[in-house]
Amino acid sequence: MTPAPAPAAARRAVVVDDEVALATLVGGYLERDGFAVTLCHDGAQAVDVVREVRPDVVVLDLGLPGVDGVEVCRRLRTFTDCYVVMLTARAEEVDTLIGLSVGADDYVTKPFSPRELMARVGVLLRRPRQSTAVPPAGPPPLQVGALRVDVGARETHLDGRRVELTRTEFDILAALASRPGVVLSRRALIDAVWGPGWVGDDHLVDVHVLHVRQKLGDTAKEQRFVRTVRGVGYRIGPGE
Template sequence: MIPKILIIDDDNDIRNLISVYLENEGMETFKAADAFEGLELLKSIDVDLIVLDIMMPKMNGIQACLKIREEKSMPIIMLSAKSEDIDKIQGLTSGADDYLSKPFNPLELIARVKSQLRRSHKYNLEIKNNRKIIEIGELKINTDTRQVFVQGKETRLTPKEFDILELLAYNKGIVLSIQKIYEAVWKEDYFKSDSTVMVHITKIREKIEPDPKHPIYIKTIWGVGYII
């Protein structure tokens, strides 16, 4: 698979320079002149890594990085004309994986890009290999066989009930709205008056919760959605 790299920098020469070096290494590049353009591209393109400049107009790289990290987890390498430690700290604490000061040696940037891609690939493989069994307390979900066990005893869920539980489990710690659950599981547009998800959650709780009226696995976040 050809790695896809997004370059976000307001300097056209730097964008083109980085692009040439990356494409010479067999990578595919996408370029954005500012953070807003970069964020818009991310809505339609799944990239493997982002090279992100800090000092940009409209929205700086730190703000952009924080925005990206709300939904995306690909590696981000920050670029900045500043070399003070405080800038490096701000960049890394905003969610960046690496930092390079301008002017930089393009070959060093290439080496860092490859390093981050290797780490990301290894991490994703480990996650993929561990995704077959999801354990949350006394709840065990086998995503291969689509079996659910509570305290070692199997409980049978309908296909849609399993899909909802699997979705919540994969997103453990994240609140999912009723609309997001419905559209992810049923692959249809959601209508506010539809109580389908609520009914299914009730049935799932009856099958996996020790006390369905006081659930310990699937929590309701009133006005927002559900969370494991």
């Protein structure tokens, strides 16, 4: 699919799937929703395409031949924070966990309704995006021990060193840090980050929390910053 030239302000999407018919179908729905769409059917090529197109969202098949979706997503996260929605034909939780642990923002299991996929994309794009413009004065940065979460600048620093979080990871950490002492359930975090209209597996939150912990140097045993409250959810720790 070669879309007609789009206005400079048009949203851009890249669809990566080796099933040409499915990629074309998804691309058609995205185009009807106002996206300039680029299709790609090869994982290795997808990285170069995304680097060139600089999309707002990538719809990425997990089961690509050769360089699979997990590795593609891992490479994308070295240079872009665009939203990534992973498509998988395998419903086993391990596939979802692996895909999300490398920076995917959401996942959809095949077979799926294109309208469901578009609804997921719409939810992601309604979330705040980092801008190069000078932002209005925001709330003061949140401090948790040596961890500094600047919601206005959407930046996280630990011991003065910047921690690179995906948008979803940052939003979860900010939601917890802004409510010290409060335990947030998975559903409460989904409502705060994805919005109350989101439909899917609440355990999506667990994967993103795991990745946040890894980037902050925490483990499930040593929970300085994000603590699990068993059977309830998560709360921000004291940072010690």
